[in-house]
Amino acid sequence: MRPGGTLIPSMCEHKDQMRLCHVDGRLSYIMEHMQSVLMRAQAKSQRMLTSIQSTGKNGSE
Secondary structure, X not given: OOOOOOOOOHHHOOHHHHHXXXXXXXXXXXXXXXXXXXXXXXXXXXXXXXXXXXXXXXXXX
């Protein structure tokens, strides 16, 4: 048996599918990473918006 032959996951049994699973795993990882980055940026901008609005209200009054 060649090394790595037993390490292939059950859903990536064929060689061409293995490459697809590899890419798919990387893509899902990137997507999750981007999502967390986006959510963090969204929360940050939301805080900035509320602080700008509150200072704007205080300044105009």
